[in-house]
Amino acid sequence: MPVSPMFNPGDLICFLPEIILTAMGTFIMVLDPLLNRRESKVYGTLSLATLAAAIVAAVYAYSQPGPAFGGMLIVDGFATFFRVLVLGVGILTILPSFSFLRRQQAETSEFHALLLFSIAGQCIMAAANDLIIIFIGLEISSIASYILAGYLRDDKRANEAALKYFLLGSFATGFFLYGVALIYGETGSINLSVVRAVVAGPDAPLPVMVGLAASLMFVGLAFKVSASPFQIWAPDVYQGAPTPVTAFLSAGPKAAAFAIFLRIFMTAFAPIGEAWAPLVWASALLSMTIGNFAALLQTNVKRMLAYSSIAHAGYVMVALASRSEIGTAAAMFYLAAYALMNVGAFAVVSHLSGKGEQYQSIEDFAGLAQKQPLTAAMLSIFLLSLIGVPLTGGFFGKFYIFKAALESHLVWLTVLGLLNSAVAAYYYLRLLVMMYFRDPGDAVSAAEPLTPALSAALILPAIGTLFLGIFPGWVLDFAGRSSSLVK
Amino acid sequence: MNLLLLVLALPAAGFLIALALPRSSPASSRYWALALSLATFVGSLALLGWFDRSLAGDQFTVNLPWIASPEIRFHIAADGVSLWLVLLSTFLTPICVLISWNHIQSRVKEFYAFLLLLEFGLVGVFLAQDLFLFYVFWEVSLVPMYFLIGIWGHERRIYAAVKFFLYTMAGSVLMLAAIIYLYNRAGTFSYAAILDQLASGRLLFTPFEQMLLFLAFFVAFAIKVPLFPLHTWLPDAHVEAPTAGSVMLASVMLKMGTFGILHYALPLFPSAARRCAPWIAVLAIIGIIYGALVAMVQPNMKKLVAYSSVSHLGFVVLGIFSFTQLGLDGAVYQMLNHGITTGALFALVGLMYERRHSLAIEDYGGVATAAPWLSTAFLIATLASIGLPLLNNFVGEFLVLQGAALANFTWAAWASLGVILAACYMLWMYQRVFYGELTEKVRSHMPDLNLREWAVVIPLIAMMVWMGVYSKSFLDPVGKTTARVLEQTQVNVPYRVDLRMPARTEVSRAR
Numbered sequence: 001m002p003v004s005p006m007f008n009p010g011d012l013i014c015f016l017p018e019i020i021l022t023a024m025g026t027f028i029m030v031l032d033p034l035l036n037r038r039e040s041k042v043y044g045t046l047s048l049a050t051l052a053a054a055i056v057a058a059v060y061a062y063s064q065p066g067p068a069f070g071g072m073l074i075v076d077g078f079a080t081f082f083r084v085l086v087l088g089v090g091i092l093t094i095l096p097s098f099s100f101l102r103r104q105q106a107e108t109s110e111f112h113a114l115l116l117f118s119i120a121g122q123c124i125m126a127a128a129n130d131l132i133i134i135f136i137g138l139e140i141s142s143i144a145s146y147i148l149a150g151y152l153r154d155d156k157r158a159n160e161a162a163l164k165y166f167l168l169g170s171f172a173t174g175f176f177l178y179g180v181a182l183i184y185g186e187t188g189s190i191n192l193s194v195v196r197a198v199v200a201g202p203d204a205p206l207p208v209m210v211g212l213a214a215s216l217m218f219v220g221l222a223f224k225v226s227a228s229p230f231q232i233w234a235p236d237v238y239q240g241a242p243t244p245v246t247a248f249l250s251a252g253p254k255a256a257a258f259a260i261f262l263r264i265f266m267t268a269f270a271p272i273g274e275a276w277a278p279l280v281w282a283s284a285l286l287s288m289t290i291g292n293f294a295a296l297l298q299t300n301v302k303r304m305l306a307y308s309s310i311a312h313a314g315y316v317m318v319a320l321a322s323r324s325e326i327g328t329a330a331a332m333f334y335l336a337a338y339a340l341m342n343v344g345a346f347a348v349v350s351h352l353s354g355k356g357e358q359y360q361s362i363e364d365f366a367g368l369a370q371k372q373p374l375t376a377a378m379l380s381i382f383l384l385s386l387i388g389v390p391l392t393g394g395f396f397g398k399f400y401i402f403k404a405a406l407e408s409h410l411v412w413l414t415v416l417g418l419l420n421s422a423v424a425a426y427y428y429l430r431l432l433v434m435m436y437f438r439d440p441g442d443a444v445s446a447a448e449p450l451t452p453a454l455s456a457a458l459i460l461p462a463i464g465t466l467f468l469g470i471f472p473g474w475v476l477d478f479a480g481r482s483s484s485l486v487k
Numbered sequence: 488m489n490l491l492l493l494v495l496a497l498p499a500a501g502f503l504i505a506l507a508l509p510r511s512s513p514a515s516s517r518y519w520a521l522a523l524s525l526a527t528f529v530g531s532l533a534l535l536g537w538f539d540r541s542l543a544g545d546q547f548t549v550n551l552p553w554i555a556s557p558e559i560r561f562h563i564a565a566d567g568v569s570l571w572l573v574l575l576s577t578f579l580t581p582i583c584v585l586i587s588w589n590h591i592q593s594r595v596k597e598f599y600a601f602l603l604l605l606e607f608g609l610v611g612v613f614l615a616q617d618l619f620l621f622y623v624f625w626e627v628s629l630v631p632m633y634f635l636i637g638i639w640g641h642e643r644r645i646y647a648a649v650k651f652f653l654y655t656m657a658g659s660v661l662m663l664a665a666i667i668y669l670y671n672r673a674g675t676f677s678y679a680a681i682l683d684q685l686a687s688g689r690l691l692f693t694p695f696e697q698m699l700l701f702l703a704f705f706v707a708f709a710i711k712v713p714l715f716p717l718h719t720w721l722p723d724a725h726v727e728a729p730t731a732g733s734v735m736l737a738s739v740m741l742k743m744g745t746f747g748i749l750h751y752a753l754p755l756f757p758s759a760a761r762r763c764a765p766w767i768a769v770l771a772i773i774g775i776i777y778g779a780l781v782a783m784v785q786p787n788m789k790k791l792v793a794y795s796s797v798s799h800l801g802f803v804v805l806g807i808f809s810f811t812q813l814g815l816d817g818a819v820y821q822m823l824n825h826g827i828t829t830g831a832l833f834a835l836v837g838l839m840y841e842r843r844h845s846l847a848i849e850d851y852g853g854v855a856t857a858a859p860w861l862s863t864a865f866l867i868a869t870l871a872s873i874g875l876p877l878l879n880n881f882v883g884e885f886l887v888l889q890g891a892a893l894a895n896f897t898w899a900a901w902a903s904l905g906v907i908l909a910a911c912y913m914l915w916m917y918q919r920v921f922y923g924e925l926t927e928k929v930r931s932h933m934p935d936l937n938l939r940e941w942a943v944v945i946p947l948i949a950m951m952v953w954m955g956v957y958s959k960s961f962l963d964p965v966g967k968t969t970a971r972v973l974e975q976t977q978v979n980v981p982y983r984v985d986l987r988m989p990a991r992t993e994v995s996r997a998r
Contacts, residue, residue: 370594373510387656389630390623403557403667414667418660425656429633429649437637437645473554480556 014068014075014127016057017083018120024050025116032109044094047112051090051119058083058123067129071191074129077482081332082126082259089252089339090119095457096347097244099448103355104242106152114151115248118144122256131180131190134260138176138224141253142169149241149249155357161240168223168233176220182213183268192268200271207272214269214276218283221264224257227313228286235294238306239360243353246302247346250309251339258316258335262328265320267485273323280321281413287314288420295427300360301349304427305342308386311424312338318417319401322408328483330400333476337393337468341385344461348379351454352447359443365431367440368447375450376435378458383428385465388421393468400476490534491547491563494573495614497527498580498607505600513595517588520599524580524606531577538570540964544971545616545679546570553620559676563614566971567964568819572613572746575826576739578946580606583731585943586834590730590841591639598639601631602731609739613746618666619676621751622659625743629655632740635732636724647720647727654720658707665703669755682754682975694758701759704752705767711744714767714804715774718797725793726846730837733789737796738830742822745803749818749972753807757976764808768891771808772901775801779908783915787846788839791916792832795872798905799825799880805902806887810976814890815969816962821883823961824871824954828880831868831947835861838940839920843932848916853925857933862921864936864944869917871951873910879954 012019028043035042062080067073093115101107121140128134146169150162184190186205187198199210219230226234238246269276291311298304316338319331352368352375353359369376385394398421405414450458468475501523508515538546545564553561565573583602591598608628615621629652637648666676673681673690684690692700710717721741725733753760778798785791799821806818838861839854840846855862871878874885884906892899936944954961 384630390626395626399663399667402664403670406664406667406671411668414664415661418664419657422653422657422660426649426653429652432633433637433645433649436634437648471554473556476554477556 008068010064011068011073013064014061014073016061017054017087017123020050020054020057021116021120021123025113025120028109028113028116041098043109043112044098047094047116048091050116051087051094054119054123055084055087058087071193072130072133073124073127075127076485077478078259078263078328078332078485079127081336081479081482082255083123085255085336085339086119086122086126086252089248089255089343090115092340092343092347092457092461093244093248093252095453095460096247096350098453099451100242100244100350100353104152104357106242111148111151114144114148118148118248119252122252125256126259128260129192129263131183131192131195131264134264135173135177135180137256138173138260141256142173142224145245145249145253148245149237151245152242155240155242157240158242159240161237164233165237165241172220172223172230174220175216175223179213179216179218179220182209182216186210186213192264195268196270199268207275210269210272211275214265214272215279217264218276218279221257221261222283225254225261225313225316226287226310227283227317228290228310229283231287231290231310231313234310235303235306238309239300239303243302243346243350243357246306247343247350250305250346251343254309254313255335255339258313258331262320262331263485266323266328270323277321277323280317281410284314284317284321285413285416287311287317288417289314292420292424292427295424298427299362301362301365301431302346302360304362305345305349308424308427309342311420312342312386314420315398315401315417318405318410318413321413322401322404322410324404324408325480325483326407327401327404328485329476329479330397330404332479332483333400333468333472334397336475337385337397337465340461340464340468341382341392341394344458344465345379345382345386347454347457347461348375348382351375351450351458352443354443354446359446362430362434364441364443365434366438367444368435371440371444372447372450374455375458378462379435380432381462381465383432385469387425387428391466391469393465393472396469396472396476400472489547489549490530490537491565491614492549494527494530494534494577495563495607495610497523497530498603498610501527502600502603502607505596505603508596510596513592516596516599517584520584520603521581523603524577524584527606528577528581531574534565534570535574538565538964540567540967542967548616550616557670557676559619560617561620562616562677563611563620564616565614567966567968568746568749569613570964571819571823571961572739572742573610575742575823576606576609576613578950579734579738579826579830582830582834582943582946583734585939586734586837587729587731588939590837594638598635601634602735605631605635605735609735609743612743616678617676618669618678618681618751621678622663622666625659625662628740628743629659632732632736635735636728639729640727640732641729642727643723644727647723650720651724654710654717658710658717661703662707665700668700678751685755686975692756697756697759698762701752701756701763704755705748705760705763708744708747708752711747712741712800712804713744713797715770715777715797715801718774718778721797722790722793725796725833726787726789730833730840733793733833733837734830737793737833738826741796741800742826745800745807745818745822748804749807749815749969753972754975760808760976761810764810765895767808768805768895768898771801771804772898772905773801774798775805775902775905776908779905779912783908783912785912786848788836788848788916788920789833789846791848791912792829792836795832795909795912796825796829798909799829799872801905802884802887802902805891805898809887809890809894809898810973811890811893812966812970812973813886813893815973816966817883817886817888817890819965819969820954820958820962821880821887824879824883827947827950827954828868828871831864831944831951832872834943834947835865835868838936838943839933842934843929848919851920851929852923853921853929854933855921856925857930858935860936861933861940864948865921866917867948867951869913871955873913874906877952877955879951879958881955882958
């Protein structure tokens with residue numbers, strides 16, 4: 001594809017979601033001193049409207065699919081899928097944050113502005129077709145998330161989380177950038193399609209150098225998706241960050257990072273797939289095993305879900321390891337299902353956490369089913385989906401991933417992965433046990449009744465999870481059609 | 488509307504409506520569950536009426552598209568074996584509703600909702616004709632049972648519920664891997680299409696592949712049966728479950744395993760199954776004797792009945808792996824018998840627990856004086872369980888032993904030890920509980936059967952007698968289907984040969 005620096009005004013439509021997000025994010029920050037009201041309702045509602053508008057814009061942009069800005073961006077089904085996904089995660093993050101922020105007396109506009117900026121970065125990542133644009137998107141998303149992780153600035157754990165996330169995240173980005181530089185040096189281009197053509201072509205650069213570049217990018221991206229062995233930061237950050245932010249981190253940035261992971265490795269580095277496949281294979285197995293076995297030992301729910309999130313990253317890595325379009329589609333489906341069930345589960349955690357997030361232990365869920373049957377029922381759906389019980393999205397996600405893996409003859413990875421998911425059942429069941437089989441404790445007795453926003457934050461993902469579990473065809477068909485990526 | 492779809496849809500609809508019933512009125516949940524489970528039972532009786540006994544194949548087929556790619560169809564049908572297992576499930580569900588009437592006092596609405604969901608899952612497992620659908624039902628039935636044990640069980644219920652869930656889950660993920668593998672090779676989840684491809688030789692497995700696939704399926708089923716040494720979840724789950732849970736678990740859920748072996752593991756992987764048969768038969772015999780010996784030393788009535796299940800299910804597995812018509816017929820019949828007899832025993836033990844609030848044998852004594860009718864019912868169930876002629880278990884055990892003797896006389900000789908031991912532990916328990924000195928505690932706590940309890944006991948006992956006296960009415964359709972299974976395992980034997988040899992299509996077509 002020829003790279004032309006020509007600017008075409010029509011291309012702006014392809015960039016509309018990001019424009020809306022950035023403009024509204026800035027507007028919210030400006031509005032704050034003018035309004036002079038410590039009330040997140042206004043900002044929250046504005047953000048919700050912004051995100052909804054951005055979804056419309058993302059879908060509208062897809063009406064003219066194709067590259068934009070001289071091939072730096074590309075609006076294809078894949079990009080649209082992930083844009084809508086991260087925007088949806090944004091909505092599901094804001095809904096439970098109303099009551100959470102009120103409880104922590106931290107209702108400021110920055111929270112919402114930063115969230116919008118971070119999502120804007122993720123939308124760029126989803127649509128980027130150029131290593132520098134990918135890097136810019138990654139940075140926009142990451143810097144905003146570093147601040148969000150430390151948003152409760154009086155909280156020691158949140159500070160620790162933000163610092164850790166920032167330091168290690170910067171390192172990872174450095175690795176990634178190093179890889180980009182190497183690729184540019186070797187191929188003379190940063191456009192993924194061009195890089196692919198050069199790597200596969202007759203004048204291919206030294207395999208060692210391309211391999212080195214791919215490994216460096218792998219390190220950076222594996223960090224962002226919290227895949228082993230670069231997952232060490234995740235438990236501390238997830239535990240320390242404010243719960244709605246944790247929910248966001250575990251779904252939005254992760255999905256976007258997987259989007260670029262898939263795009264880079266399935267296009268630019270697809271020709272050297274044989275070389276990186278063992279790397280992904282090992283990382284997938286390590287992530288699943290470390291995530292699941294470490295989660296078995298946790299007593300803090302957020303920490304447990306953090307390890308579970310590492311394990312789920314491992315499942316998506318299995319899809320990547322299968323190196324096929326079916327695998328890409330399976331990863332897309334899985335990330336959608338995972339976002340719904342995980343954000344939903346965190347919404348319950350944030351609902352129950354109480355003032356100062358004092359209730360985070362698994363014990364604190366005791367008797368939830370007796371006090372708030374609806375909340376418990378919704379969390380059960382999310383947990384069953386995380387376990388992978390049929391008729392939930394999580395089950396079909398796993399099913400498609402392991403089907404793709406078997407088609408690529410990854411028999412051992414499949415067997416070990418499925419056994420892993422049986423191990424995982426244990427720690428999710430512990431929460432179910434608490435909710436249904438125990439009598440109510442302090443946390444549950446102190447829990448506020450569900451607000452309408454919170455109910456929506458629980459019911460919407462629950463419906464989504466069941467929908468993906470009963471009619472997976474709709475989403476999977478779209479993912480399947482979009483998985484071929486522009487090469 | 489298709490009758491089979493109705494039988495499957497009624498419990499599902501019942502579950503959803505039960506969720507919507509008011510929490511404040513437990514009676515509404517009870518009556519709703521009773522009405523709905525009775526309606527489902529009547530529906531399945533109609534199924535029996537319309538069932539064409541002269542056919543071995545699937546009947547009442549419903550085949551609807553569900554997911555387009557990969558193609559997964561909502562394909563259900565009944566054959567001579569699954570028909571009876573569906574009837575067993577729908578027959579026992581109203582009985583479970585009745586025995587829980589007073590026993591379950593907390594979260595009544597959820598209890599009956601889960602019971603109906605369980606019925607839905609169980610019926611679905613027996614009817615599914617699409618491997619994927621089968622797996623879905625298999626897992627779906629796990630969830631309500633987990634909650635039934637965990638919420639309404641006894642002291643160690645949480646341990647038992649989690650153990651039950653994890654054991655089954657660990658087995659079934661391997662089965663899922665095997666199912667996906669089968670799909671990737673055959674290009675379809677349709678069970679009939681896969682069998683067809685196997686029969687015509689279009690789908691060939693190397694012996695090694697076949698063995699691994701067989702084991703993946705078999706382990707999942709063996710955990711559910713449960714086959715020694717995978718049985719350790721069962722005593723915990725049974726003892727801790729509420730009465731209705733124990734009944735459904737023992738009577739129907741364990742049959743998911745034996746049904747799976749018969750319906751899937753054998754026809755799909757016949758030569759691997761035959762090669763493993765001696766080993767599995769030995770495990771089954773160990774289970775028969777071990778279960779009986781352990782049952783003998785149990786101080787707890789429920790645990791005793793639970794271990795007797797391990798022993799009885801050993802007969803079923805032995806019958807299946809005798810690869811004889813008699814053995815297979817006996818195995819299926821024993822599946823039904825065990826469902827009725829052990830269901831009755833668990834129900835009666837549950838009734839006694841409601842009265843005396845103890846499961847320990849030593850807390851009883853002289854019950855026969857205090858509650859003569861209850862004791863009589865228990866005696867009949869006991870005699871059925873030990874295989875007294877004219878009661879149901881006798882027929883099944885006899886057929887199984889006959890089939891086993893045809894295959895290998897030593898097997899039959901060892902297995903018959905289990906029959907003798909059954910008489911020892913059951914009668915000894917009966918003696919200690921129902922005879923002897925009547926203590927004041929038992930007298931004051933042991934009223935005889937009331938009307939609701941009679942309604943539980945009478946159908947069960949009637950079935951024991953009927954199945955013992957006139958087994959022909961049950962065995963006819965069973966025989967047709969088991970003969971087909973045997974034929975499938977015969978026809979496919981050539982797959983043991985090298986991959987490059989031409990498949991013997993003619994032989995397989997000529998049935």
